[in-house]
Amino acid sequence: MKQIWIITKKELKGYFDSLMAYIMIVVFLGLSGFFTWLYGNNDVFFINRATMQPFFGIAYWTLFIFIPALTMKQMAEEYKTGTIELMLTKPISDWQVVTGKFLSTFLLIVISLALTIPYYISIASIGPIDHGSVLTGYLGLLLMSAAYISLGIFASSITSNQIVAFLLALIIGIFFQILFGITSTAFSGITGDVLSYMDMQYHYNSITRGVIDSKNLVYFGSIILIGLMASELSLVKRNIN
Amino acid sequence: MDINVNEITKLYGPQKALDNLSFKVKTGEILGFLGPNGAGKTTTMKAITCFISPNSGDITVGGVSVLQQPDKVKSNIGYLPENNPLYLDMPIMDYLKFIGELQGVKKSELDNRVKEMVLKCGLNDEKHKKIGELSKGYRQRVGLAQALIHNPEVLILDEPTTGLDPNQIIEIRELIKEIGKEKTVILSSHILAEVEATCDRVLIINKGKIVADGTPSELRHKAQGNEVLKVAINSGERNEVYEALKHISEVDVVSFANDEMTAFEVESKPQTSSCEAIFKMCAAKGWYLTQLTPIEKNLEDIFRELTGGTSAN
Known part of the structure; x- marks a missing residue:
């Protein structure tokens, strides 16, 4: 546990030292704030209700784009510069490296989301708000972020090129974000059911609406675990002939 | 702390990088690892x-x-590691602290250890810079400081002096020797002079197998074969001296050394030494002997002999 935290600390510090974190936070707050408060036919004033739904809708997409940019260098850069060898010849396991990196990106997302709490306070002060659904909304965002971070780290772990890692993470992400949902309508029976279960929007919507079902949690949990284990596997691969 | 490598084999696909390799390193020994490119030095270290x-x-x-x-x-x-990978966007101090933490250095000692390493490796003037801003020599020092931060019993250095200027090479060698007094050190290199200057023992490997093992002087001795002397005699007629040398019973071959007019290269017969006979002959004839030195094969010749076929291709 201590080793994981050392990695997490280092990576998180790296985000803040390299401006990455600030850019992420500023653009994320800017985009989500703009669409929540000012623009479009879905902002708080237009729909005239005290609700965080517009925010959760836009944050879901902003994070989807941003997370691959945050995870792309996690493993790829280590391969490229050879520092992976430096890291793995210290008393630390492959799994600890992967989870440490996962946690650092996750904490950065937590920080970004924590900075949107003023939105919540503002909206709560202008009208009656459903506190429960705000809570589950944040939970949904955290879960979907964790899932994409885990997939992003996997994408980064199979290449030493950051751009490839970014695009790959986006492509994998698009399947969960859109494609599974769309294709599920074209199939009936079990194939359709499986595809619609794979659709992230479906689980995200159900959580943000305030319905937390164990099947949603299992869904996110398994994506996170599979992503991390696949990343570990691509580290272990160096020993397989 | 002893290192015992026991019959390891490593395959990269169909290629055998290490072939049943075994050796031991004792505490306090500095072992030099020599071999042509692709011999398996780095693979052994990684293992x-x-x-x-x-x-x-x-x-x-x-x-x-x-x-x-x-x-x-x-x-x-x-x-x-080879090529000394570092996190270029980290400041030196942060980097050393990070590695120290990973290596389990206690929190209370960490700051002191980092300071000590910075001083020992001559990084004090640069310590607040980012690693990416450092020159190659300084980066190499950071690499060494990183390796030493937790005061390890065993030190493994893969080509520690590549890319350094001669002054830095000598500094690093001194540092390695200093460290090697109490710790077990393995270093790889393809600069033979370096290995000769720093190591107690040399291991030459080729194609994943050990081809020679011993102290530098032992190796030289082994490869030496017959004694070869450089003899310079400053009096007498050149051909006369040549004939005289040839008639000494221990001498096998005499040849003119091509650089000096008065010098000869004299190879003795197997298992014999002709020094004494040459001296006595000169004394008897009243000739003035200006030079009588054994020509030693250097490590380079031994290296080429042992690994020849492959590195030439």
């Missing part, structure tokens, strides 16, 4: 540091197996 695991065989460091307790082995080793 000892638990970065890759061998297909068969085992390595123990201080009696602990790399296969069973890799974390314990890793915490006893300080490792400077």
Whole structure:
């Protein structure tokens, strides 16, 4: 546990030292704030209700784009510069490296989301708000972020090129974000059911609406675990002939 | 802390990088690892540091197996990988602290250890810079400081002096020698003079197999074969001297040394030395002997002899 935290600390510090974190936070707050408060036919004033739904809708997409940019260098850069060898010849396991990196990106997302709490306070002060659904909304965002971070780290772990890692993470992400949902309508029976279960929007919507079902949690949990284990596997691969 | 490499084999696809390699390193020994490119030096080091695991065989460091307790082995080793990978966007101090923490240096000692390493490796003036801003020589020092931060029992250095200028090379060598007094050090290199200058023992490997093992002087001796002397005699007629030398019973071949007019290269017959006879002959004839030196093969010749076929191709 201590080793994981050392990695997490280092990576998180790296985000803040390299401006990455600030850019992420500023653009994320800017985009989500703009669409929540000012623009479009879905902002708080237009729909005239005290609700965080517009925010959760836009944050879901902003994070989807941003997370691959945050995870792309996690493993790829280590391969490229050879520092992976430096890291793995210290008393630390492959799994600890992967989870440490996962946690650092996750904490950065937590920080970004924590900075949107003023939105919540503002909206709560202008009208009656459903506190429960705000809570589950944040939970949904955290879960979907964790899932994409885990997939992003996997994408980064199979290449030493950051751009490839970014695009790959986006492509994998698009399947969960859109494609599974769309294709599920074209199939009936079990194939359709499986595809619609794979659709992230479906689980995200159900959580943000305030319905937390164990099947949603299992869904996110398994994506996170599979992503991390696949990343570990691509580290272990160096020993397989 | 002893290192015991026991019959390790490592395959990269169909290629055998290490072929049933075994050797031992004793505490306090500085072992030089020599070999042409692709001989398996780096692979061996990676196996000892638990970065890759061998297909068969085992390595123990201080009696602990790399296969069973890799974390314990890793915490006893300080490792400077080939090409010295570093996190370029980290400041030196942060970097050393990070590695120290990973290596399990206690929080209370960490700051002192970092300061000590910075001083020992001559980084004091640069310590607040980012690693990416440093020159190659300084980066190499950071690499060494990183390897030494937890005061490891075993130090493994993969080509520690590549890319350094001659002054820095000498400094690093001194540092390695200093460290090697109490620790076990393995260093690889393809600069032979370096190995000769720093190491107690040399291991030459080729195609994943050990081809020579011994102290530098032992190796030289082994490869020497017949004694070869450089003889310079400053009086007498050149051909006369040549004939005289040839008639000494221990002498096998005499040839004119091509650089000096008065010098000869004299090869003795196997298992004999002709020094005494040459001296006596000169004394008897009243000739003035200006030079009588054994020509030693240097490590380079031995290296070429042992690994010849492959490095020439």
